Amino acid sequence: MTSRRRDDVLLGLAGVAIAVGTWELSARTGLIDPRVFPGPVMAIATAAERLSPGTIADNMGWSLYRVFSGFVLGTLAGTAIGVAAGWYRWFGLLARPLIELLRPIPPLAWIPLAIIWFGLGEPSKFFIIFLGAFFPVVTAAYHGISTVDPMLIRAAQTYGLKGVPLLVRVAIPAASPDLATGIRIAWGLSFGVLVAAELIAADRGLGAMIMRERNTGGSVGIIIVGILLIGLLNLLTDAAIAAAIRRWVGRWRGA
Amino acid sequence: MKRQLIQLAVALALIAAILAGLEVGVRSGFLKAYQFPPASRIARGFVEITTTGFPTGISIWSHTLTTIVRILEGYIGALVLAIPLGLLIGAVGVLDKMTAPIVVFCRSIATLSLLPLVIVWFGAGELTKAVLIGYGCFWTMLSNVIAGVKYVDPVLVRAGRSFGLSGTELYRTVVFPAALPRIFAGARMALGVGFMVIVGAEMIGTIEGLGALIMEARSFYRSEITIIGMLVIGVLGFVISSGLAAAERIMLPWSTDLEGIRR
Amino acid sequence: MGARETTAADDAATGPAERAPARAAAPIIEISHVSKTFEARHGDGLEVLRDIDLVIGEKEFVSLVGRSGCGKTTLLNIIAGLEAASSGEVRISGRPVRGPGQGQGVVFQQHALFPWLTALDNVAFGARNQNLDKAGKRDRARELLRLVGLEDAAAKYPRELSGGMQQRVAIARALALDPEILLMDEPFGALDEMTRLELQQELLRIWAVRRKTVVFVTHSIEEALVLSDRVVLLAAHPGRVSRDLAVTLARPRSRTDPRFAALHEEIWEGLSS
Numbered sequence: 001m002t003s004r005r006r007d008d009v010l011l012g013l014a015g016v017a018i019a020v021g022t023w024e025l026s027a028r029t030g031l032i033d034p035r036v037f038p039g040p041v042m043a044i045a046t047a048a049e050r051l052s053p054g055t056i057a058d059n060m061g062w063s064l065y066r067v068f069s070g071f072v073l074g075t076l077a078g079t080a081i082g083v084a085a086g087w088y089r090w091f092g093l094l095a096r097p098l099i100e101l102l103r104p105i106p107p108l109a110w111i112p113l114a115i116i117w118f119g120l121g122e123p124s125k126f127f128i129i130f131l132g133a134f135f136p137v138v139t140a141a142y143h144g145i146s147t148v149d150p151m152l153i154r155a156a157q158t159y160g161l162k163g164v165p166l167l168v169r170v171a172i173p174a175a176s177p178d179l180a181t182g183i184r185i186a187w188g189l190s191f192g193v194l195v196a197a198e199l200i201a202a203d204r205g206l207g208a209m210i211m212r213e214r215n216t217g218g219s220v221g222i223i224i225v226g227i228l229l230i231g232l233l234n235l236l237t238d239a240a241i242a243a244a245i246r247r248w249v250g251r252w253r254g255a
Numbered sequence: 256m257k258r259q260l261i262q263l264a265v266a267l268a269l270i271a272a273i274l275a276g277l278e279v280g281v282r283s284g285f286l287k288a289y290q291f292p293p294a295s296r297i298a299r300g301f302v303e304i305t306t307t308g309f310p311t312g313i314s315i316w317s318h319t320l321t322t323i324v325r326i327l328e329g330y331i332g333a334l335v336l337a338i339p340l341g342l343l344i345g346a347v348g349v350l351d352k353m354t355a356p357i358v359v360f361c362r363s364i365a366t367l368s369l370l371p372l373v374i375v376w377f378g379a380g381e382l383t384k385a386v387l388i389g390y391g392c393f394w395t396m397l398s399n400v401i402a403g404v405k406y407v408d409p410v411l412v413r414a415g416r417s418f419g420l421s422g423t424e425l426y427r428t429v430v431f432p433a434a435l436p437r438i439f440a441g442a443r444m445a446l447g448v449g450f451m452v453i454v455g456a457e458m459i460g461t462i463e464g465l466g467a468l469i470m471e472a473r474s475f476y477r478s479e480i481t482i483i484g485m486l487v488i489g490v491l492g493f494v495i496s497s498g499l500a501a502a503e504r505i506m507l508p509w510s511t512d513l514e515g516i517r518r
Numbered sequence: 519m520g521a522r523e524t525t526a527a528d529d530a531a532t533g534p535a536e537r538a539p540a541r542a543a544a545p546i547i548e549i550s551h552v553s554k555t556f557e558a559r560h561g562d563g564l565e566v567l568r569d570i571d572l573v574i575g576e577k578e579f580v581s582l583v584g585r586s587g588c589g590k591t592t593l594l595n596i597i598a599g600l601e602a603a604s605s606g607e608v609r610i611s612g613r614p615v616r617g618p619g620q621g622q623g624v625v626f627q628q629h630a631l632f633p634w635l636t637a638l639d640n641v642a643f644g645a646r647n648q649n650l651d652k653a654g655k656r657d658r659a660r661e662l663l664r665l666v667g668l669e670d671a672a673a674k675y676p677r678e679l680s681g682g683m684q685q686r687v688a689i690a691r692a693l694a695l696d697p698e699i700l701l702m703d704e705p706f707g708a709l710d711e712m713t714r715l716e717l718q719q720e721l722l723r724i725w726a727v728r729r730k731t732v733v734f735v736t737h738s739i740e741e742a743l744v745l746s747d748r749v750v751l752l753a754a755h756p757g758r759v760s761r762d763l764a765v766t767l768a769r770p771r772s773r774t775d776p777r778f779a780a781l782h783e784e785i786w787e788g789l790s791s
Contacts (some may be wrong), residue, residue, distance in 0.1 A: 008352050015353030036375060096267030103486050104492035108455040109466070112473035112481045116290055154600050155630035159695055160647055162618030167641075173634040189451075195365040196455040207368060214371035223372050231364035238363065252675040254633045 015230055038221045052099075055209075060233065062205040063194060066122070070129025071190040075183055078134040082141025083175070087167055099138055107132040107193045111200060125197045132193035133171035133186040140182020144175025180245040187241050191234045206230050260414045291478035300479035303512040309472060309480050310462060312315025319487060322464045325381070329388025330449045334442065337393050341400025345434070346426060346433045351401060358398055365447070366391035379460030384453065391452045392445040403434035446499060450469055450492050465491070543575035546698060546731050547597060552606035554592055557663040566592050570606070572750065572759060576698075579725060579732045581742035581749045585789065589757025590735045591703055597733060598624050598701050610699065623697030623730075627704040629684040631676040637663065637687045640671040644694030655694075662690040665724060670776075682713035689724065699731045699774075706741070718744055722769060739785045743778060744771050749786050761788045 020040055026032045026037030034042060085092040085099070107128050114124040148171050156170040172179075198207025210226035213219065280286035288296060308314040344350045359368040366387055377383045407430050415429035457466025465488050472480035503510070524551055543788050549663040554567040582590040582786045595601040599618040608615040610622065618624075623644075630642050641659035642652075646671040650658060663669050676684055685705055692700060706714040718741060725732060736742050746765055753760040763785070771778060 011349060011352035012356040016356050016417045018353070018355065019357055051491065077426070093262060093265045094269060097262070097269060101270075102489070103490040104469060106451040106454050106457070108451060109469060109485050109488045111458065112469045113478070116473055116478050116481065149630075151628055151630045152624060152632060154618075155624070155626060155632075157600060157618045158598060158622065158624040158692075159644055166458065170632065173632065176634070192451070196367040199367060199370055200455070210368065211373045214375060220375055221371065223375070227368050227372060230368045231360060234365060235360060235363040248317055249634070250676065254677050 009114070018223065036220055043221035043224045046219045047225035050219065050222060051225075054118070056229070059204060059206050059209045060229070063198065063207065063230075063233070065199075066205065067127055067129055067190050067194040070126050070194075071133045071187060073126075074130040074133025074190065075186055076135025077130070078142050078182070078186070079179065081137040082143075083145050083167070083172060085138075086142045086145025087171060088173075092146075095127050099135075099142075103135050103139065107135070107189065108196050115201070120201050125194070125202065128197055129190050129193050132189040136185040136189060137179070137182045140178045140185075141175065144178030145171055145184075147178075148174040177249050180249050184238070184241055184245060187238060188234070191237070195230060206233070281468045289476055289478055290401040292482060297479045298480060300477065301483055304480055304483060309477065313463060313468075315483070315487060316467075318463060318465050318468045318484075319491065322466070322491070325384050325457075325464060326388055326446075326453050328451045329379075329390075329452075330392050330446060332385065333389045333392035333396055333445065337396035337445075338400055338438070340490065341397045341438075342404060342434075344397075345401040345404025346430070351405060358394065358401070362394040362398055371461065374460070383460075387456050388449045388452050391448040393494065395445040395448050396441050399444065400434070400438050403437030403441070404430060406437075407433040412453065422499050429509070435507055436503075439499075439507060439510075443496060443499045443503070446495060447492075450495065454488060455495075531622050541576055545573045546576045546578075546611055547572075547574040548609040548612075549573070549585045549597070550594075550607055550609075552593070552596060552603045553607060554589065554596065554601070555604045557739065559594065560785070567596075567603075568756040568758045570759060572762075574698070574731060577729045577731055579734065579746045580736045581736055581746040582744045582752060583736060583749055583785065583789070584752035584757070585754050586737065587757075588642060588732070588752040588754035590752050593757065594624075594703050594733060594735050597699075598622050599721060600624075606713070612705065621695075621698040622708065623692035623700045625688050625692050625700065625702045625705045629676065629681075630682040631684055631691070632687055633676050636673050636675055637668060640676070640687055641690045641694050644691035645696075648694075648696065659690070659694060662693055663687070665693070665727070666690045680713075681709050682717055685709065686720070687715060689721070693724070693728060693730075697730065699733065700731065704733045704735055707736070714741075717772070721745065738788050739782055739789070740773065743767075743781055743785075744773070749785060751785060761785070 024039040025042060027034045027037065027042065038046070081095060081099075085095040110128050111124070112130055114127045118124045118127055142236040152168065152170055152174055156166055161169065194205075195207040198205040199211045203212075206226055206229060210223045210230075213222045213226070257348075274294040277286065277291050278295065279295040281288045281291060292300070303309065304315045306314070306319070346355055369387060369390060370383075373383045373386050377386060411429055411433050412425070415425050420428060453464070456464040457464040459469045461467045462471055465484050469481045469484035472484065474477070549570055549572040552567060552570040553565070555563040555565045558742065559562045564687065570593060582593060584590050592601060597610075597615065598601050599615045599620060599622060610620055614623075614662040615621065631637075632643065635643060638656060638659050638741060641662050645655040645658045648655065648658065660669065663672055666689055668686055668690070669682060670681060671687075676687070679687065688705070706717050709717065722745060730748075732746075734742070734745060743765060749761075749763045749765060750759060751761040751763075752758065763781070765781065767777060767781075773779075
């Protein structure tokens with residue numbers, strides 16, 4: 001089993017090596033023009049020369065701060081509203097039509113309205129990242145709560161549980177696998193929205209960093225490194241969230 | 256049935272209440288019409304945008320058509336590439352293991368982060384938009400096709416073998432049909448991704464398309480047109496996803512648990 | 519005591535099934551004129567139970583037997599307070615049932631354990647109204663797991679347990695409530711034959727230790743005869759009591775005992791007619 005696992009890792013590394021090698025070779029042999037598509041070595045070298053670790057850390061910090069604040073609040077609000085809509089019939093009647101009406105609008109389509117309402121600064125970005133996290137979570141929470149196995153509710157009722165304790169101790173744990181899926185989707189979406197928001201209107205953050213590079217006719221290498229950094233950041237944070245979810249619901253649910 | 260009627264009534268009442276509230280709020284001077292356009296203004300905006308158009312000469316229909324064409328170019332291109340490639344990778348274990356990290360990483364790259372690079376390569380024109388949409392759709396589609404083939408229920412494969420099927424014949428008669436629901440799910444997700452990307456991509460370097468419309472309207476302080484544009488985007492998204500779901504039910508009537516497929 | 523009048527009366531003098539004896543124990547569950555009709559969307563409702571009268575004594579083990587559709591589960595749910603009767607009343611220790619949590623422990627057919635809690639925490643959940651602190655509840659849960667022979671599985675999650683073990687945990691959880699009455703809805707129906715026989719003996723053993731009143735719903739005549747003091751037959755469409763037999767055979771009961779076979783035969787005919 002472990003040796004098979006090792007084989008898988010080796011094959012994966014071989015695949016990556018082939019891909020990166022092909023890229024580097026194509027640039028060196030002039031198959032692709034290194035001025036518009038530099039090879040990996042050259043791209044990293046340019047970036048290392050022109051960008052200080054401090055600059056990268058600063059931009060990355062801004063990006064992470066934005067995405068986290070929007071994601072955390074969007075997730076909390078989505079959970080609260082989705083759970084309430086699934087649990088209290090009257091609230092569901094009120095909230096669901098609004099949610100269903102607004103849900104098909106992609107978060108990025110809110111950018112102009114966000115600017116109208118909140119101006120060009122941070123609140124606008126926060127708002128659309130918030131929406132990016134809110135809709136997947138609210139949908140998942142509603143779905144999770146409204147499809148809890150009625151048998152579990154009945155079982156809990158036989159122990160005298162009702163009202164809020166029934167919701168907190170039984171319905172919400174039972175809905176948590178759905179909620180977890182929604183949260184993971186929300187993270188991916190928040191991240192995508194963040195980058196777009198930074199490209200369109202920002203002066204700090206990884207998205208802004210690469211857009212500035214292109215607007216000032218700077219180095220393509222830096223743009224490429226920036227894109228890879230954004231991808232890596234997304235990959236690592238998503239893996240961290242997946243691991244947290246495994247600890248949270250995978251334990252009892254089997255994953 | 257009765258419940259649905261109640262729900263519908265509540266929904267309509269709620270929307271009417273919000274619209275009335277905006278109208279009253281603006282007329283009493285409590286809300287700024289620029290920030291919260293009242294229903295009357297939205298209605299006038301709608302007339303304008305369907306007749307003279309915004310910017311003048313480009314009606315809402317032609318914006319919508321432009322956006323649809325852009326999505327389809329990228330989307331169909333991605334499907335044409337991703338389906339055969341995914342069918343191959345999913346079937347060949349070694350290939351799957353070699354490509355897995357690359358697929359995961361490329362999927363993690365936020366599609367719009369490629370915008371500056373793609374503009375350098377292809378300029379700010381139509382090709383850039385098609386490439387961006389294609390990129391987003393491609394990796395979503397590819398990973399779903401691979402998963403669809405890879406995770407076919409082994410019992411079905413064993414059943415196929417018991418009838419003496421093997422090799423390409425087994426693949427064609429058992430593995431491929433069994434993978435179809437997941438492939439369809441991927442196609443639906445990919446279209447969602449494409450839809451998300453187009454709105455962002457249209458906000459830069461063009462005045463045509465729904466994304467451009469809402470951004471353009473904002474810079475002319477025409478928030479009612481922004482809102483109409485958003486609603487059209489929402490309706491379009493809704494029509495597309497329910498259309499694909501319907502197509503799926505018609506083409507794969509036997510498939511049951513499509514909602515359960517997520518990833 | 520109208521419920522005691524049954525069609526089994528004629529056989530009582532000679533057969534192993536006697537007319538149910540005059541109640542020695544005090545009544546604990548009194549079901550009087552309970553009817554239940556489910557509202558239908560179109561046309562008439564579905565009448566599931568009609569005018570059920572039944573008195574169950576303290577510490578009695580009573581089985582409700584009938585074909586599917588005879589409303590036995592509905593009746594159990596009404597006793598549990600999970601469903602309301604359309605008319606009539608159920609009293610427990612003289613108090614009308616208004617809802618669950620009046621001293622009725624329930625074991626469901628599908629174990630209905632909380633998948634996010636370990637076996638121990640599931641049982642401790644059952645002890646929530648016992649005025650115990652957390653440690654006290656856990657002690658109690660551990661003791662009950664020992665009673666059902668699962669002290670080693672305390673830290674496992676339900677999905678890691680076999681069907682039989684899950685149902686044992688469910689029984690322990692219901693016992694943790696320290697209920698006067700244990701209501702069991704085909705608790706062994708989803709188990710394989712071997713496990714079912716094992717759990718029947720286990721239940722009798724637990725019942726001998728913890729003398730609860732048990733109302734046990736089953737469609738298996740044999741299971742009812744192995745376990746109960748009394749077998750109540752329900753006829754279907756609408757559900758009503760058709761027979762009420764006392765089973766006086768000494769436990770453990772042997773399925774090969776001719777008196778067991780005779781009772782089985784009698785109930786079988788009662789269900790078929």
